[in-house]
Amino acid sequence: xxxxxxxxxxxxxxxxxxxxxxxxxxxVETPVFMPVGTRGSIKSLDSDDIREIGYKLILGNTYHLYLxxxxxxxxxxxxxxxxxxxxxxxxTDSGGFQVFSLASLFRFEEDGVRFQSHVDGSYHxxxxxxxxxxxxxxxxxxxxxxxxxxPYGSSTERLELALDRTHRWxxxxxxxxxxxxxxxxxxxxxxxxxEESLRLKSLTELQAMDFPGIAIGGLSVGEPRKExxxxxxxxxxxxxxxxxxxxxxxxxxxxxxxxxxxGIDMFDCxxxxxxxxxxxxxxxxGKINLRNExxxxxxxxxxxxxxxxxxQTYSLGYIRHLHKVKELTAFSLSTYHNLYxxxxxxxELRASLSANEFxxxxxxxxxxxxx
Amino acid sequence: xxxxxxxxxxxxxxxxxxxxxxxxxxxVETPVFMPVGTRGSIKSLDSDDIREIGYKLILGNTYHLYLxxxxxxxxxxxxxxxxxxxxxxxxTDSGGFQVFSLASLFRFEEDGVRFQSHVDGSYHxxxxxxxxxxxxxxxxxxxxxxxxxxPYGSSTERLELALDRTHRWxxxxxxxxxxxxxxxxxxxxxxxxxEESLRLKSLTELQAMDFPGIAIGGLSVGEPRKExxxxxxxxxxxxxxxxxxxxxxxxxxxxxxxxxxxGIDMFDCxxxxxxxxxxxxxxxxGKINLRNExxxxxxxxxxxxxxxxxxQTYSLGYIRHLHKVKELTAFSLSTYHNLYxxxxxxxELRASLSANEFxxxxxxxxxxxxx
Numbered sequence: 001x002x003x004x005x006x007x008x009x010x011x012x013x014x015x016x017x018x019x020x021x022x023x024x025x026x027x028v029e030t031p032v033f034m035p036v037g038t039r040g041s042i043k044s045l046d047s048d049d050i051r052e053i054g055y056k057l058i059l060g061n062t063y064h065l066y067l068x069x070x071x072x073x074x075x076x077x078x079x080x081x082x083x084x085x086x087x088x089x090x091x092t093d094s095g096g097f098q099v100f101s102l103a104s105l106f107r108f109e110e111d112g113v114r115f116q117s118h119v120d121g122s123y124h125x126x127x128x129x130x131x132x133x134x135x136x137x138x139x140x141x142x143x144x145x146x147x148x149x150x151p152y153g154s155s156t157e158r159l160e161l162a163l164d165r166t167h168r169w170x171x172x173x174x175x176x177x178x179x180x181x182x183x184x185x186x187x188x189x190x191x192x193x194x195e196e197s198l199r200l201k202s203l204t205e206l207q208a209m210d211f212p213g214i215a216i217g218g219l220s221v222g223e224p225r226k227e228x229x230x231x232x233x234x235x236x237x238x239x240x241x242x243x244x245x246x247x248x249x250x251x252x253x254x255x256x257x258x259x260x261x262x263g264i265d266m267f268d269c270x271x272x273x274x275x276x277x278x279x280x281x282x283x284x285x286g287k288i289n290l291r292n293e294x295x296x297x298x299x300x301x302x303x304x305x306x307x308x309x310x311x312q313t314y315s316l317g318y319i320r321h322l323h324k325v326k327e328l329t330a331f332s333l334s335t336y337h338n339l340y341x342x343x344x345x346x347x348e349l350r351a352s353l354s355a356n357e358f359x360x361x362x363x364x365x366x367x368x369x370x371x
Numbered sequence: 372x373x374x375x376x377x378x379x380x381x382x383x384x385x386x387x388x389x390x391x392x393x394x395x396x397x398x399v400e401t402p403v404f405m406p407v408g409t410r411g412s413i414k415s416l417d418s419d420d421i422r423e424i425g426y427k428l429i430l431g432n433t434y435h436l437y438l439x440x441x442x443x444x445x446x447x448x449x450x451x452x453x454x455x456x457x458x459x460x461x462x463t464d465s466g467g468f469q470v471f472s473l474a475s476l477f478r479f480e481e482d483g484v485r486f487q488s489h490v491d492g493s494y495h496x497x498x499x500x501x502x503x504x505x506x507x508x509x510x511x512x513x514x515x516x517x518x519x520x521x522p523y524g525s526s527t528e529r530l531e532l533a534l535d536r537t538h539r540w541x542x543x544x545x546x547x548x549x550x551x552x553x554x555x556x557x558x559x560x561x562x563x564x565x566e567e568s569l570r571l572k573s574l575t576e577l578q579a580m581d582f583p584g585i586a587i588g589g590l591s592v593g594e595p596r597k598e599x600x601x602x603x604x605x606x607x608x609x610x611x612x613x614x615x616x617x618x619x620x621x622x623x624x625x626x627x628x629x630x631x632x633x634g635i636d637m638f639d640c641x642x643x644x645x646x647x648x649x650x651x652x653x654x655x656x657g658k659i660n661l662r663n664e665x666x667x668x669x670x671x672x673x674x675x676x677x678x679x680x681x682x683q684t685y686s687l688g689y690i691r692h693l694h695k696v697k698e699l700t701a702f703s704l705s706t707y708h709n710l711y712x713x714x715x716x717x718x719e720l721r722a723s724l725s726a727n728e729f730x731x732x733x734x735x736x737x738x739x740x741x742x
Contacts, residue, residue, distance in 0.1 A: 040692060044699040048684065069667070069692045076668045077688065085684050296440070297447045313419065313456050317448065321411060321440045328415040331699055 015263035063095030079139025092140035253369035276334035308340035386634030434466030450510025463511035607633035624740035647705035679711035
């Protein structure tokens with residue numbers, strides 16, 4: 001069954017909106033942050049933790065899951081969700097971005113991209129159709145098309161080439177998917193770097209194909225923050241209001257604030273989990289580096305305002321100790337807290353939209369986390 | 372308050388016995404296995420997991436905790452238990468064994484041992500009194516004396532030297548502790564390698580000092596399995612029946628079977644947690660290597676007879692995948708299962724003693740795990 005997306009309210013001062021994304025039996029309130037489980041596991045947590053925190057939509061990655069455990073295993077288990085014992089909703093990146101950023105070697109061909117695995121050096125090829133087939137083995141609720149994400153700093157010529165390829169592949173993708181949708185949904189990916197005319201061209205061509213959702217790719221890939229903001233700001237008035245808008249790979253507090261303001265509904269980012277493993281946690285008072293000497297004797301929780309089980313049970317001083325001696329438990333406790341924080345932050349963001357108080361919410365958090 | 376130890380039943384065919392160890396408000400049924408939390412954390416789990424599995428007595432290490440977080444932090448938090456948010460009972464090794472096995476350098480002196488930290492190369496000294504002071508900062512319910520654990524293969528002369536030192540230090544230790552017991556208890560450590568006359572001498576001298584409990588050290592340190600068995604078998608009839616008997620650093624299934632048979636009440640071992648991180652788990656059917664290719668498509672749990680939350684939720688195939696791609700969650704799920712297994716194994720062992728069926732229990736598990 002195709003997804004349903006309803007806009008439930010709009011911030012009168014910006015493009016920000018409150019919505020509901022229905023994926024089969026799962027209802028996801030938007031704007032939403034999706035934790036990243038690249039290889040079928042949110043790093044250092046288990047599926048019970050994710051359920052306990054409340055996440056109803058998580059992310060997996062086609063490139064990694066294709067290499068390991070592979071489609072035979074995924075098919076055998078009936079998809080990634082039964083494999084990892086997670087029963088809510090799942091979105092998968094197409095793997096294109098990972099081919100360009102992780103594979104040892106890759107080469108474009110007319111109908112796809114050849115690459116060498118970063119895991120074992122073996123050779124593979126992704127086509128628009130094959131990544132949909134892999135995502136069918138994964139059985140994600142939302143699949144992404146194969147696209148060409150030209151690296152930041154690419155010439156206009158290279159960006160134009162990427163658009164041609166991305167749009168041609170998008171057309172192949174939607175046709176292939178529509179022959180047999182199988183309760184899955186397919187999102188397109190808008191490219192074009194930070195050049196406004198290319199972004200507009202990409203958005204216009206892709207929106208004409210009527211995908212169930214629109215993703216923006218190729219941002220937060222190294223461009224200056226101003227360019228990032230300018231690009232989403234430019235795109236905002238052109239995005240189809242009846243489709244969910246997903247900004248790929250973005251998810252810091254200030255970036256979410258800016259992007260929600262420009263009508264973005266969905267986010268994913270590895271930073272809350274990666275930062276946690278590096279000892280950086282988010283709180284209602286700003287960021288904290290757990291390894292700081294200043295926390296050595298602190299009997300207070302990471303965040304006195306946080307209701308998560310880590311903050312209810314453990315002190316900053318203890319978690320600092322675990323980080324200093326590199327105990328594995330440091331990673332799971334800090335990750336749990338950060339993902340709880342992100343969940344709560346998004347819930348409060350939605351509440352502010354619902355109460356027509358988004359500008360105040362924006363100002364409050366911008367001050368705490370702003371750049 | 373001093374510990375209370377009651378023997379509740381005896382196996383008529385061996386020295387095996389059922390008991391109850393009372394440590395303040397905490398009642399521990401024996402024989403008991405204690406999970407190891409060297410640096411204030413059972414590796415990859417949190418205190419809630421330990422509580423959930425049911426462990427009421429865990430182990431910490433004086434050497435590691437003295438180096439980090441240090442006594443200032445431990446004193447500030449009121450001991451390791453509040454620091455790690457664990458409210459049941461705690462035993463601490465004295466750190467002597469770690470000085471000999473981990474420190475970069477060490478040198479015996481009449482009244483203690485000087486050593487260089489393996490962490491930062493700094494110099495320190497442990498004396499019988501100072502390790503009690505550190506254990507007072509840790510506030511463990513059971514403290515261990517500083518002893519000299521001569522390495523396996525030592526000459527009789529070296530073993531005799533170790534006994535002199537161990538017994539002299541034990542005397543200093545008990546006198547120092549008794550001046551201010553502070554609700555803590557102190558166990559002596561019997562040494563003597565695998566030489567029966569030295570073991571008997573050590574046991575006799577130490578038992579005469581009337582410690583609240585008797586530990587056997589210097590076993591499972593590399594000696595052939597037969598020597599290990601012979602030594603505990605030899606000691607069994609000589610151990611004071613009214614005191615708890617603790618065999619240090621021992622805790623595989625076959626070693627527990629042999630040792631319970633010889634009247635041992637308490638065990639600790641890093642193997643259940645370390646093996647788990649290496650992909651080896653224990654089941655009611657024997658050991659399993661999670662990384663084996665044969666489990667790739669297995670939708671069964673690690674152990675169909677296991678009631679732990681990991682076996683209730685995740686498949687062998689999934690946990691194998693997590694191990695193969697080195698996801699942190701592989702370590703926590705496998706560790707949780709192994710510690711649940713050990714808890715359950717000890718509960719069933721005690722039930723067999725209670726039902727006068729220890730010989731059958733011994734035979735059953737010996738066949739599955741025997742060497």
